[in-house]
Amino acid sequence: MNERASPPSRENVASVYRRLRRMILSGKLKGGQPLSQVQLALDFDTSRGPVREALRMLQQEGLIEAETNQQGRVVSYSIDDLEQVFSLLTLNAALAIRAGADRLTEADMAIVRRAVARIEAAPELAQSARGATRRRLAFRRLISTLCSRGGRHVTQMINDLLDRLAMFRALHEVAGNPPPYPLENGFQPLLEACEKRDAAAAALFIAEKIADIAGKALAYLDRRYLPVQLNLYVEAVRGALTIADPAGPSALTIRVRGMPGGRVECVILPD
Numbered sequence: 001m002n003e004r005a006s007p008p009s010r011e012n013v014a015s016v017y018r019r020l021r022r023m024i025l026s027g028k029l030k031g032g033q034p035l036s037q038v039q040l041a042l043d044f045d046t047s048r049g050p051v052r053e054a055l056r057m058l059q060q061e062g063l064i065e066a067e068t069n070q071q072g073r074v075v076s077y078s079i080d081d082l083e084q085v086f087s088l089l090t091l092n093a094a095l096a097i098r099a100g101a102d103r104l105t106e107a108d109m110a111i112v113r114r115a116v117a118r119i120e121a122a123p124e125l126a127q128s129a130r131g132a133t134r135r136r137l138a139f140r141r142l143i144s145t146l147c148s149r150g151g152r153h154v155t156q157m158i159n160d161l162l163d164r165l166a167m168f169r170a171l172h173e174v175a176g177n178p179p180p181y182p183l184e185n186g187f188q189p190l191l192e193a194c195e196k197r198d199a200a201a202a203a204l205f206i207a208e209k210i211a212d213i214a215g216k217a218l219a220y221l222d223r224r225y226l227p228v229q230l231n232l233y234v235e236a237v238r239g240a241l242t243i244a245d246p247a248g249p250s251a252l253t254i255r256v257r258g259m260p261g262g263r264v265e266c267v268i269l270p271d
Helices: 010-025 037-043 048-061 079-103 106-119 123-127 129-150 152-175 188-195 199-221 228-241
Strands: 034-036 064-066 071-074 252-258 264-270
Touching (some): 034 037, 079 199, 129 152, 129 199, 188 199, 199 228
Antiparallel strands (some): 252 264
16 A cells, blocks of 8 residues: 555665666676566565566666566577677667767767777787776777767667677676677777768778677677678668669668567668
């Protein structure tokens, strides 16, 4: 009766949401693990109201799947899921950078330069676990900064996709087989494009980098896997950011449909 009479405290909801989200992204809550509202309320010493609202927020992010009987389940990422997330990141990051990189401020450029400097650290540092983590975080900061001028909602979507990739990696680290993060050096062309505020060149560079990481990670998980969707998305990005090839396809078909939890599935097909 008390739970129905008053809405859940915003502070409690935020606290439960942050704790659950951190547990999922760190791999403490494993993919496929069921989540009971009753048990979580007991674990967090709160009522079911904040737990229910926190689970709803996590469902909207795509981190959990809703089930019947007041339960949810932590999402499990298959290699197909990983390919789709990489594909969406490649496409949306490229479009966001193309739309706003020509408006980067000097403060933005300072962040970009620091991120590139961390990525292109000394080879011995890059080979260490700590160095690899620093490079991953620097590349994420680089993408977020370059996409930030594309709009607040787009930036949030990019960060959500990056969070999903981080969760996938965390789940595989717990299992002892994390995919590699083959982030090569050679970011000088990106810096030059950003200095000139050449949004198209910066967008294409980042898209190619993400696609390279994606292709090698997918091949590591399954050498026989063919990333058809990823290749189509990369083709679409190249076509949108460069002069069209007269001998190439005349058009691309984009199919969009709503998915559970407020997510959207976007599939690009050659006409």
